[in-house]
Amino acid sequence: MNTMMTEIAPALFARAEMDDAAAERSGFSQYSYWRSTFRTFFKSRLSILLLCIIVVVTLFSFLYPLVSSSEPNTVNLDIESWNMSPSQGGGIFGTDALGRDMWARTWYGTRTSLQLAFIIAALDVGLGVLIGMLWGYVKALDRILTELYNVLANVPQTVLLILLSYILQPGFWTIIVAMCATGWIGIARFVRNRVLTIRDAEYNVASRCLGTPLGRVLGKNVLPYLASLIIMEAALTIPYSIGAEVFLGFIGLGLPQDTVSLGNLVNLGKNNFMIYPYQLIWPTLILATVTVSFYIAGNKFADASDPRNHV
Amino acid sequence: MKTYILKRLGQSFLTVALVVMVVFLLLRLMPTSGYFERDDYINMDEAARTEYLRTLGVLDNPFVAFGKFVAGLSRGDLGRSISVYPRTQISEIIAQKAPYSLAFGLSAITISIVVGLWLGIAMANHKDKLIDGLGTGYIVIVRAIPSLIYLFLIQIWVSGLLGWPMIFYEDQPVSWILPVISIALSSVAWYAIWLRRFMVDEENKDYIKFAISKGMRRKYVMTRHVLRNAAVPIVQYLPAQILLTISGSLVVESIYSIPGLGGLLVYAIRQQDNPLVQVLVLLFSVLGVFGVFLGDVLMVLVDPRIKLAGTEKRKVQA
Numbered sequence: 001m002n003t004m005m006t007e008i009a010p011a012l013f014a015r016a017e018m019d020d021a022a023a024e025r026s027g028f029s030q031y032s033y034w035r036s037t038f039r040t041f042f043k044s045r046l047s048i049l050l051l052c053i054i055v056v057v058t059l060f061s062f063l064y065p066l067v068s069s070s071e072p073n074t075v076n077l078d079i080e081s082w083n084m085s086p087s088q089g090g091g092i093f094g095t096d097a098l099g100r101d102m103w104a105r106t107w108y109g110t111r112t113s114l115q116l117a118f119i120i121a122a123l124d125v126g127l128g129v130l131i132g133m134l135w136g137y138v139k140a141l142d143r144i145l146t147e148l149y150n151v152l153a154n155v156p157q158t159v160l161l162i163l164l165s166y167i168l169q170p171g172f173w174t175i176i177v178a179m180c181a182t183g184w185i186g187i188a189r190f191v192r193n194r195v196l197t198i199r200d201a202e203y204n205v206a207s208r209c210l211g212t213p214l215g216r217v218l219g220k221n222v223l224p225y226l227a228s229l230i231i232m233e234a235a236l237t238i239p240y241s242i243g244a245e246v247f248l249g250f251i252g253l254g255l256p257q258d259t260v261s262l263g264n265l266v267n268l269g270k271n272n273f274m275i276y277p278y279q280l281i282w283p284t285l286i287l288a289t290v291t292v293s294f295y296i297a298g299n300k301f302a303d304a305s306d307p308r309n310h311v
Numbered sequence: 312m313k314t315y316i317l318k319r320l321g322q323s324f325l326t327v328a329l330v331v332m333v334v335f336l337l338l339r340l341m342p343t344s345g346y347f348e349r350d351d352y353i354n355m356d357e358a359a360r361t362e363y364l365r366t367l368g369v370l371d372n373p374f375v376a377f378g379k380f381v382a383g384l385s386r387g388d389l390g391r392s393i394s395v396y397p398r399t400q401i402s403e404i405i406a407q408k409a410p411y412s413l414a415f416g417l418s419a420i421t422i423s424i425v426v427g428l429w430l431g432i433a434m435a436n437h438k439d440k441l442i443d444g445l446g447t448g449y450i451v452i453v454r455a456i457p458s459l460i461y462l463f464l465i466q467i468w469v470s471g472l473l474g475w476p477m478i479f480y481e482d483q484p485v486s487w488i489l490p491v492i493s494i495a496l497s498s499v500a501w502y503a504i505w506l507r508r509f510m511v512d513e514e515n516k517d518y519i520k521f522a523i524s525k526g527m528r529r530k531y532v533m534t535r536h537v538l539r540n541a542a543v544p545i546v547q548y549l550p551a552q553i554l555l556t557i558s559g560s561l562v563v564e565s566i567y568s569i570p571g572l573g574g575l576l577v578y579a580i581r582q583q584d585n586p587l588v589q590v591l592v593l594l595f596s597v598l599g600v601f602g603v604f605l606g607d608v609l610m611v612l613v614d615p616r617i618k619l620a621g622t623e624k625r626k627v628q629a
Contacts, residue, residue, distance in 0.1 A: 151326045156555065156599035163592050166580055167337050243457035250459050251561065252581040270463055288456050295455035 033307070037228060041304035050297040057290055061110040070101050072108040072260045085278050093282040097272060105260050106283050110290065112172075112261040117241040120176055121234045124183040129230055131184065132191025133218050137199055145192075149185055157182050161244065165253040172255060175248060179241055187233050194229060195222055228305030235298030239291035246287075262287045316608055323604040330596045335380055338589050339373050346585055348397050389590045394582040395575070401590045405572065409557055412564065412571035415487075416556020419494035424549075426495070427502025432538065434503060435510035446503055453500040459562050462493050466566055478568045490567045494560045498552065502545065509541035547610040551602025558595040 041047050076082070076099025084095045093102035135145045152160075164178035198204065198221075207217045242262065248254040249263035257264065262283055269280030303309055346369055347360070355363065364370050368379060383390065389401040396404055434446040452461065469489060470477045476486040513519060514537055522532045557572060564574035572591065579587040 150322055151329055154323070154326050154600040154603045155330055155596045156558075158561070159558075159592055159595045159599065162576070162580070163334060163337065166588060167340055239455045246457040246459055247562070251565075251577045266457075266460060270459075273463075273467060284460055288460070291457070292451060292455045295451060 031310075033310075036307075036310040037301075037305045040309055041301055044300060047297060047300045047304075050293045050300070053289060053293045054297060057110065057286070057293075058114060061107050061114060064104075064107040065111060068104060068107075070104040072100060072105040073258065074101075075099060083272075083276050083279075085276065094276070094278045096268070096279055097276075102279060102282060105265060106262075106286055108260040109262045109265045109283060110286055112255070112259060113242050113245060113263065113287070114238075114290070116172065116175060116245060116261070117238040120179045120183070120241040121237040123176065123180045124237050125187060125230055125234045127180065127184040128187025128233070129191050129223075129226060132188035133195055133222055133226070135188055136192035136195025137218060137222065138214070145188070149189055152185050153189075161248070162251065162253065165248055170253055170256055172259070175245060175255065178248075179244055183237065183240075190233070191226060191229065194226060198222065198225060228301070232298050232302040232305065235294050235301060238294045238298075242287065242291050312611065315611065319604055319607055323600050326600050327597050330600070331381070331384075331593055332377065334589060334592055334596070335377050336373055338585055339376075341583075341585055343369060346393055348394055390586045392579075392584055392587045394584045395579050395587055401587060404575070404587075405590075405594070408570055408572050408575055411569055412557050412573060415490055415494060415564075415569065415571065416560070417553070418491045419560075420498070420552055420556060422491065423495040423498035423502060427499040428506055430499065430503040431506025431510065434507040435514070435537075436533070438511060443507075446507075450500045450504050453497050454504075458497060461496075462562055463566060465489065465493060486567075490563050490569060493563045493567075505545055506541055509544060510537050513537045513540050543610065543614045546613050547606040550605035550609060551599060554598040554602040554605075555595070557598055558591075 076095070078099065081095055081099040083097055084091075084099075086092060086094045088094075091101050091103050093106055096102055096105065131145070134141055136142075160182045161178050164181055165174060168174040168177060204217060204221055207221060245254060245261060245263040246266050247263075249261075249267045254263050254267070255261050265283040266280065266287065269276075269283060273280045343360075343364055346364060346367055347355075351363075352360070361370070368376050371379070380390070387402060389405070392399050392401055392404060430446050434443045437443055466477060466489065469475070475489065476483055478486065479490060480486045519532060519536060522536065523529060558576075561573040561577055563569070564571045565577045568574070572594075576588070576591045576595075579591060
C-alpha cells in the first residue's frame with residue numbers, strides 16, 4: 001500500500017548509478033542469531049517486566065543483608081513483640097513467634113534460597129552440558145553413558161532426591177549434592193541429542209580433518225551452538241531448586257532450622273497459618289514472584305531462541 | 312518385537328538389581344540410632360546397644376547382610392519396622408496402606424486424563440484465545456510454585472469455604488474430594504501442556520496443511536490425524552503414572568493425614584526408621600522402573616512408525 005501512496009516525482013525516474021557497496025548489502029543477509037533472539041525476547045513487554053523483577057529482587061536480597069542492621073535471628077525476649085502482625089506495628093512484614101523481624105527474615109531467606117538455586121543451576125547445567133557434549137560428540141562414550149542414563153532415568157527423581165538427602169546430613173551442600181546428582185543427566189541427554197544433529201556438520205568435519213583438538217572443537221564449534229539452551233535450562237532449574245528446598249524442608253530433610261531460607265520460612269509459617277496468616281503469606285508471595293518470574297522468563301527465552309520464531 | 316521386549320525386560324531387572332544394591336549399601340552409612348526405638352536407645356547402655364544391633368544383623372559385613380536381605384526378599388520377608396510401627400512386619404504395613412494410595416491415585420489419574428486431555432485439546436484448538444491464556448496461567452502456577460504451598464492453601468481455604476472437613480475421614484466421603492483433586496492438579500497440567508505442544512507442532516506439519524487445503528473437515532483432521540499422533544508420546548507415560556499411584560502423593564497424603572504409603576514415607580523419614588525407609592524407597596523405585604518398561608512396550612504397540620532394533624526411543628522430558 002505504502003509504495004502506491006508515494007507521490008510520483010521525476011526524481012524517482014533518475015538513472016541509478018552502479019554502487020558496489022549497496023549491491024553487496026542487498027546480497028548479504030543481515031540475519032544475526034543473537035540479535036534476532038534478543039529482539040524477539042525484548043519485543044514482549046512481559047519479558048522485560050519479568051527480567052526487571054528478577055534483577056531487582058536478586059539485587060535487593062543480596063544487598064539488604066549488607067546494609068541493614070536488623071538481624072534475622074535476633075530473638076526478642078519481650079513477649080509483647082511476639083507474633084505482631086504488620087498492622088499492629090510489627091515492622092513491614094510483622095514478627096514471628098519469637099519476635100524476629102519477618103521482613104529481615106524474608107530477605108535473608110530469599111538470599112539463601114537464591115544462592116542455593118544459583119549454585120545448583122550452575123553445577124547442574126555446567127555438568128550436564130559438559131557431559132552432554134562429550135556424550136554426543138565422542139562416539140566411544142555413547143554406549144556407556146546411554147546405559148547409565150537408562151539406569152538413572154528409570155528411577156523416579158523424587159525418590160532419588162529423598163534417598164540422597166536422607167543419607168547425607170541435612171545442610172546447604174547436601175541439598176546441592178542431592179539436586180545435582182539427580183538433575184545433570186536429564187540436561188546431558190537433552191544436550192547430547194542437540195549435539196548429535198551437528199556432530200557431522202561440514203565445519204565440524206573440517207575441524208576434525210585439520211586435526212583440531214577435541215577441546216577446541218567442543219569449545220569453539222559446539223558450545224556456542226548450545227548457548228541459548230544453556231540459558232534456558234539454567235533459568236528453569238532455578239524455580240525447580242527453590243521448590244525442592246521447600247519440599248525437602250517439609251519432609252524433614254531440608255536446611256537446619258537455624259538457617260533462614262524460604263523453605264524453612266514457609267514450613268514455619270504453615271504451622272502458624274491459622275492464627276497468624278501473614279507469617280506464611282509474605283514469604284510465599286516473594287517466593288512465588290521469584291519462581292514464576294524465572295519460569296516464565298525461561299520459557300519466553302526458549303521461544304525467542306527458536307529460529308522458527310525469528311522474523 | 313520379542314527381542315526388544317526381552318532386552319528391555321533384562322535392562323529393567325538389571326536396573327532393579329543395581330538399585331536394590333545401592334540403596335541397601337547406602338543406608339548402611341546411616342547412624343545406627345535409626346535402628347532403635349527411642350526409649351530403648353535411652354535405656355540401653357553401650358554394650359546392650361551393640362548386642363541389639365548384632366541380633367538385627369546391622370553390624371555384619373555389608374555384603375553378608377545384603378545376601379540375607381535378598382534372601383528375605385525372595386521369601387517375601389521385608390523386615391520389620393522399628394520406630395513407626397514397632398516390630399510390625401513391613402509387608403503387613405504395606406498391604407494395609409497400599410489400598411488407600413491406590414484408590415486415591417487411580418481416581419486422581421482418571422480425573423487428570425479426562426480434564427488434562429480436554430484442556431490440552433481446548434488450548435490447542437483455541438490457540439492464543441482466552442482459554443489458552445487461562446490454561447497457560449494455570450500451568451505456570453502449578454509448575455512454578457512449590458506444590459506444598461498451593462496444596463496447603465487449597466486445603467485451608469477451600470475446605471473452610473465449603474465447610475468440608477480439613478483432613479481425611481474414612482466414613483465421610485466429602486473429605487475424599489479435596490485430596491483427589493489435589494493429587495490430580497499437577498498431572499492435569501502435565502497432560503495439558505504436552506498435548507497442546509504436540510498438537511500445535513503436528514498441526515504445522517505439511518500433511519495436515521495439505522489435508523485442510525484439500526478441503527477435509529477440520530474436525531475430522533484433528534481427531535483422526537493430529538490428536539492420534541500427538542497422543543502417542545503421552546501414552547508412554549501412562550503406565551509409570553498408574554504404577555506410581557501406589558506410592559501415593561507424598562505431600563497430599565501427608566497434609567490430609569491419609570493412611571497411605573506416601574504419607575508413610577514422610578513419617579518414616581521424620582522418625583528415622585531405617586528399615587522402613589529402605590523398603591519404601593526400593594518399592595517406589597521398582598514401580599518406577601517397571602512403569603517406564605511398560606510405557607516403552609506400550610509405545611511400540613501404539614505407534615506403528617517405531618521400527619525396532621537399535622532405533623532411538625522418543626523420550627519426552629518430564
